[in-house]
Amino acid sequence: MASSSSYSNPPCAACKFLRRKCLPGCIFAPYFPPEEPQKFANVHKIFGASNVSKLLNEILPHQREDAVNSLAYEAEARLKDPVYGCVGAISVLQRQVLHLQKELDATNADLMRYTGSETSYLNQMTAQFGRMGRGGGGASFNPNSGFPDATYSSQWNNDSNSSEHGGNGGM
C-alpha cells in the first residue's frame, strides 16, 4: 500500500525532535514551527513534552501561543542559569525598583526644600498613588498576593538564609 501521495505539511519541530508522525491535530504544530528547532528542544529539555502538552490542553486555544512563548523564555533562562532561571531576572528588576524608589524619595526630599509643601506634596501623592497601584497589582495581574502554600512571598528574595537545607547526602 503506497503511502498517501497527498501533500502533507512538514512535521513540526516537536514531532521532528521526537521522531514521530506529525498528525493534523498535533497540539505542538502551530507553536513550534520546523524553522525553530531549538525552541522545542529547550522546552522539552526543561519541562518535557508531555508536561507541555498537558499544560496546553488546559489553556484556551487563543492563549496557547503566549503560553508557549513564555515557556520557551523560561526554558532558555533555566538553561543559561540552572540555579536561578528566569527568577534571576525578577531579582534584578526588583532591586532596580527599590533603587529607583529610594532615589525618588531622596529627590522629592530635595524638592521639598525649595518648594516647601505644595508642589512636592502633589508629587508625593502622585507617587503614593502610583505605588499603591503597583503594590495592589494593577492592570489585570496581581502577582504580589502571595501563594497560599508558598514558604516565601512573591517578593523574590535570594539572599535570605533559607531554612531548607540540601542535606548532607543530597544528590
Add this chain to the structure above:
Amino acid sequence: MTLKGGTGQACAACKYQRRRCASDCPLAPFFPADQPKMFQNAHKLFGVSNILKILKQLDPSQKVIAMKSIKYQANMRDKYPVYGCLVEIQQLSYQIQMAEEELQAILAQLAYYRQRHQQQEISSASDSLSQLQLGMGPPGNALTLLHQDNPTYDVMTALPIVPHATYSNHGNPGYNTEYLEAKENNVVDSLWIQQPYSNSNNDNNSMVMQSQLSMAQPLSVQQETAQDYDEIYPFFDTIDDRQSYIDSKEVSESSLKDTRQSVEQLAENELKSAAACFSLTSVN
C-alpha cells in the same frame, strides 16, 4: 502508608508518588509533607525527573537556591497558567519605566527651582547692596543682627507668623497659606524674621525677636486680611455676608497705607522695645 526510614512522615514527593521515602530522598528537604500543593505544582510543570536532572548538575549549596527558584516558578505557573513568571517580569518592567519617568520629571522640577533660587539669591544680594549704597537700609544694628542671613528661605517655618487670625476670618486656610508666601516678602519686608532663629548663638536676640514678633503680629494680620480680601472676594460671591467683607476691605486698604508710612516709625519703636527687653532679660 509510606514511611521515611521506618519512622517519620514521607515527604510530599514520595507521598504523591506513593512510594517509600528513603532517608536519602533528594526531594525530601524541599517538599515537606505538609505542603502537598507545592510539590504538585512543581511536578506539573517540571516533572520529578527533570527536577532531579537540574539538581544533579549543581553543588549542594546551589541546590537550595535552585529549588527555591523552581518552586517559585512552578507556583507562578499555577497562578498564571498562560504567562507564569513573565507576569512579574512585565509588572516590574512597567514599574521601572514609570519610576524613571517620574524621576526625570522631578529632576527637571528640581533643576528649575534651583535655578530660580539662585536667581533670587543674586537679586536679593544686589538689592541689599543697592539699599546700603543709597543709605536706605534698615536703621541701627539690632535689626541687622536679628535678620538672619539664611540663604535657604524656608517657607514652612515662615507660615506661623500669621497663624490663626486670618483663618478664623475666612475659613479657607489653604488659600491663606498660599497667599501668605507671596505677600509676606513685599509688605512686611523690614519686619520679616526668618523662623529658625533658634540656631542663633545669641539668646538675647531671640528674646528681642519674640517681642518684635508680638508687635508685628497684629500689624501683619491686618495687612494679610486686606490682601486676602482682594483675592478671595470673587470666591465668596454667593455668600450673604458679602457686605461685611467689603466694609472690612475698605478699612483695610486705608489702614494699609497708614501701615506703610508707619513702618519706619515702627522700626524706631522696635529698637526701643528691644532695648527694654534686653534690660529685662539681663535682670532675669
